[in-house]
Amino acid sequence: MTEGAELFPGPDRDEAERILGRYPPEHRQSAVLPLLDLAQRRHGGWLPAAVVDAVGDYLGMPSMRVRELVTFYSMFHDRPVGRYLVQVCRTTPCWLRGSDEVLAAARQELGIAPGETTPDGDFTLIEVECLGACADAPVVQINDDFHERLDGGQIRAWIHAHRGPKEG
Amino acid sequence: MPKLSIDGTEVEVADRTTVLRACEQAGVEIPRFCFHERLSIAGNCRMCLVEQVGVPKPVASCAMPVTEGMQILTQSERVQAAREGVMEFLLVNHPLDCPICDQGGECDLQDQALYYGRVRSRFREAKRAVSDKDFGPLVKTVMTRCIHCTRCVRFMDEVAGVPELGTMGRGEDMEIVAALEGCLHSELAGNVVDLCPVGALTSKPYAFAARPWELSHTESVDVLDGTGSAIRIDARDGRVLRVLPRVNEDVNEEWIGDRSRHAVDGLAVRRLDQPWLRRNGAFEPVTWDVALATVATALQDAAPERTAALGGDLVGLEGMAALADLMRARGVASVDCRQDGGAFGSGEPASWRFNATIAGIDQADAILLVGTNPRREAPVINARIRKRWRATGIPIARIGPATDLTYPVTELGDGPDALAELARGAHPFVPVLGQARHPLIIVGSGALAREDGAVILGLARQVAEAADAAGTDWNGFSVLQRCAARAGGLELGVVPAEGGLDSRGMVAAANGGGLDFLYLLGADEIDPDAFRDTFTVYQGHHADRGARHADVLLPAAAYTEQEATYVNTEGRPQRARPAHPPPGDARPDWKIPVALAARMGTPLPYDSLAGLQRRIEAAHPHLAGVGQLPPPAPLTSFGDAAGELNGAPFAEVVPDYYRTCPISRASATMAACARAVADA
Numbered sequence: 001m002t003e004g005a006e007l008f009p010g011p012d013r014d015e016a017e018r019i020l021g022r023y024p025p026e027h028r029q030s031a032v033l034p035l036l037d038l039a040q041r042r043h044g045g046w047l048p049a050a051v052v053d054a055v056g057d058y059l060g061m062p063s064m065r066v067r068e069l070v071t072f073y074s075m076f077h078d079r080p081v082g083r084y085l086v087q088v089c090r091t092t093p094c095w096l097r098g099s100d101e102v103l104a105a106a107r108q109e110l111g112i113a114p115g116e117t118t119p120d121g122d123f124t125l126i127e128v129e130c131l132g133a134c135a136d137a138p139v140v141q142i143n144d145d146f147h148e149r150l151d152g153g154q155i156r157a158w159i160h161a162h163r164g165p166k167e168g
Numbered sequence: 169m170p171k172l173s174i175d176g177t178e179v180e181v182a183d184r185t186t187v188l189r190a191c192e193q194a195g196v197e198i199p200r201f202c203f204h205e206r207l208s209i210a211g212n213c214r215m216c217l218v219e220q221v222g223v224p225k226p227v228a229s230c231a232m233p234v235t236e237g238m239q240i241l242t243q244s245e246r247v248q249a250a251r252e253g254v255m256e257f258l259l260v261n262h263p264l265d266c267p268i269c270d271q272g273g274e275c276d277l278q279d280q281a282l283y284y285g286r287v288r289s290r291f292r293e294a295k296r297a298v299s300d301k302d303f304g305p306l307v308k309t310v311m312t313r314c315i316h317c318t319r320c321v322r323f324m325d326e327v328a329g330v331p332e333l334g335t336m337g338r339g340e341d342m343e344i345v346a347a348l349e350g351c352l353h354s355e356l357a358g359n360v361v362d363l364c365p366v367g368a369l370t371s372k373p374y375a376f377a378a379r380p381w382e383l384s385h386t387e388s389v390d391v392l393d394g395t396g397s398a399i400r401i402d403a404r405d406g407r408v409l410r411v412l413p414r415v416n417e418d419v420n421e422e423w424i425g426d427r428s429r430h431a432v433d434g435l436a437v438r439r440l441d442q443p444w445l446r447r448n449g450a451f452e453p454v455t456w457d458v459a460l461a462t463v464a465t466a467l468q469d470a471a472p473e474r475t476a477a478l479g480g481d482l483v484g485l486e487g488m489a490a491l492a493d494l495m496r497a498r499g500v501a502s503v504d505c506r507q508d509g510g511a512f513g514s515g516e517p518a519s520w521r522f523n524a525t526i527a528g529i530d531q532a533d534a535i536l537l538v539g540t541n542p543r544r545e546a547p548v549i550n551a552r553i554r555k556r557w558r559a560t561g562i563p564i565a566r567i568g569p570a571t572d573l574t575y576p577v578t579e580l581g582d583g584p585d586a587l588a589e590l591a592r593g594a595h596p597f598v599p600v601l602g603q604a605r606h607p608l609i610i611v612g613s614g615a616l617a618r619e620d621g622a623v624i625l626g627l628a629r630q631v632a633e634a635a636d637a638a639g640t641d642w643n644g645f646s647v648l649q650r651c652a653a654r655a656g657g658l659e660l661g662v663v664p665a666e667g668g669l670d671s672r673g674m675v676a677a678a679n680g681g682g683l684d685f686l687y688l689l690g691a692d693e694i695d696p697d698a699f700r701d702t703f704t705v706y707q708g709h710h711a712d713r714g715a716r717h718a719d720v721l722l723p724a725a726a727y728t729e730q731e732a733t734y735v736n737t738e739g740r741p742q743r744a745r746p747a748h749p750p751p752g753d754a755r756p757d758w759k760i761p762v763a764l765a766a767r768m769g770t771p772l773p774y775d776s777l778a779g780l781q782r783r784i785e786a787a788h789p790h791l792a793g794v795g796q797l798p799p800p801a802p803l804t805s806f807g808d809a810a811g812e813l814n815g816a817p818f819a820e821v822v823p824d825y826y827r828t829c830p831i832s833r834a835s836a837t838m839a840a841c842a843r844a845v846a847d848a
Contacts, residue, residue: 063347064333067336071337071338
């Protein structure tokens with residue numbers, strides 16, 4: 001079993017232990033999703049194979065079982081993503097309210113197609129199905145935040161404001 | 169005991185039965201792909217849908233527990249329509265390449281499509297295609313055919329205990345993948361081919377070899393380890409094309425090891441198919457007449473005390489008995505069936521049998537492994553131990569080299585010293601065994617096949633006695649025989665008589681020039697160089713190690729070519745049956761010693777297989793009960809607990825699972841497996 005210290009250094013160790021504390025000790029595996037989330041946040045927004053295996057070791061799970069989860073849930077990424085993960089909702093309510101325009105603007109501003117990452121590694125653009133915020137369509141999720149009632153100009157402005165070397 | 173009605177018939181079933189099982193008990197067959205009796209319930213294929221009166225949607229019967237008063241319909245129009253819908257979805261992405269699929273003719277999907285498939289497809293879109301994966305030398309993949317039942321994943325996870333298969337992605341993107349391309353690190357991997365309900369996983373060595381309806385089926389018993397698994401031999405044109413497991417709940421459930429299944433290509437190569445005689449250092453083909461005359465003369469010329477015979481690991485009772493009778497008639501004391509020199513007592517059946525029985529493992533509540541690696545020596549028995557551990561998490565401890573057995577094991581030490589400590593009663597594992605209702609002590613040849621084997625046998629018996637392991641309804645002292653012939657030879661008493669040499673003694677005597685004549689009956693696991701200067705007769709089906717310095721080679725049938733009785737590690741006699749005649753001039757094992765005796769003018773008292781079997785059964789009545797367990801044998805005071813131990817650690821007796829006998833050493837498939845494991 002991998003020591004938690006390697007996988008979750010410093011204060012993350014406490015956070016990992018706190019998450020584990022929510023589950024009975026004989027069911028450590030129950031903590032796998034929140035721990036994968038924690039690990040993903042600490043590894044640049046994606047889960048390298050070695051980190052996935054380390055989470056399995058930490059919880060006493062076969063690494064195959066953890067890899068299955070990572071590929072099953074769309075919020076886990078097994079390939080690198082940009083500093084900003086731009087997820088454009090394209091399900092019917094957003095589509096009716098103009099998600100096509102939002103996506104086209106993002107594509108043009110970023111110069112990449114959905115599924116791609118900008119060469120500087122700052123932005124990854126993907127299309128997703130319903131984000132569950134239809135009342136405020138069209139919706140774009142960028143990292144943990146929802147950006148609602150968008151139009152092409154607003155997404156352009158946001159991207160423009162977050163470009164460049166400065167930390168976001 | 170809830171009562172329910174199935175298609176209008178009242179049935180009463182045990183608590184916690186599923187609807188599917190209840191239907192089976194009522195004699196109603198439910199189609200299924202993902203459900204399997206020996207795996208956990210997945211409920212993902214939806215083929216087993218039935219109608220429950222009063223419930224708006226069809227229910228998946230495999231996962232639905234029965235409740236009192238339930239009314240189930242399995243033949244209604246709704247059920248038919250629901251299953252047709254499921255089938256249509258399954259076939260959306262299935263390639264329908266049955267004419268070039270090895271599963272064709274024995275495919276669950278094909279069979280069930282007959283009842284639930286539409287005549288025409290309504291699907292006009294592009295079918296998905298999935299790249300094939302490399303699951304090693306035994307399992308061929310055509311992943312586009314996969315219907316995602318996950319039986320293979322669950323088998324590897326639950327039964328084999330090697331969680332190397334998994335599902336990646338979801339929905340239409342889901343694929344079955346292996347953790348490492350090129351190899352599944354399990355001795356039971358071949359079973360996933362049987363489990364696959366479609367042609368996604370098929371047997372790689374058998375690829376495009378035959379159609380199932382062209383094969384003859386022979387129900388037989390496996391002899392490539394000591395388990396005695398039930399098998400079916402499929403042959404065509406005098407050649408074994410594949411071996412499949414049969415169900416035997418008491419022995420192998422429905423699994424077999426990969427060697428048992430896939431070593432059979434070795435039966436077609438390097439065979440002895442005519443007698444050979446060494447003249448001036450080189451072998452020349454001769455007739456049976458010349459070969460028998462040569463052997464008879466040499467045997468008559470040799471003094472009985474300078475004559476010896478050794479039985480090999482794959483020989484059935486009949487061959488062993490005929491050889492022993494031939495030797496005894498000449499007053500030869502040096503006969504042995506223990507090539508590895510194992511100290512399995514002399515005459516006490518409890519000292520060589522798996523007394524607890526294989527099915528008894530399901531009751532064990534503490535297990536001590538002494539000098540055995542069941543994963544390599546008997547993978548099916550190891551899976552049974554794992555099954556028991558999964559069910560109740562029993563404590564398992566081991567004395568011997570530390571290897572992964574697929575369940576957690578407490579390491580007590582690597583050699584006899586740890587066993588001696590246990591026998592003294594000072595060890596913390598002693599109370600664990602003592603408190604168990606059904607303690608199980610499994611002793612392997614790593615502990616017994618050594619100079620101090622008798623001492624270890626005695627100590628292991630003491631440990632068992634101290635743990636009260638041998639009562640009236642349970643005898644937990646169990647010896648794991650790793651080869652098929654040993655238990656049978658011991659039952660027959662093919663051990664040296666007073667003053668005779670055992671296998672170790674034969675090697676020593678031959679090295680010292682003390683042997684004039686040696687008869688090797690399929691004995692290939694000893695050092696043949698010791699017999700360089702002894703007149704050696706080798707009878708067997710492959711000219712393997714034992715033939716290296718032999719002077720006469722006598723061709724014999726393999727286990728798929730003759731009727732023979734094998735006693736498994738439990739002491740259970742079972743019969744192997746011929747799938748086709750032996751090649752060329754090869755003869756069944758028992759006939760050759762009989763012919764030799766006749767040639768010498770001292771015929772044996774039988775000249776037919778039935779006569780020989782009658783004689784064996786008269787002398788050993790329990791061997792007549794083919795398929796039956798012998799009567800329980802008490803723990804007597806066998807072994808030599810007071811003797812001197814040497815401190816050497818227990819050896820790993822099966823360093824290479826895939827190559828342990830002449831057949832598996834001749835098998836290209838087994839060589840490929842060994843390479844794949846070494847490379848990975």
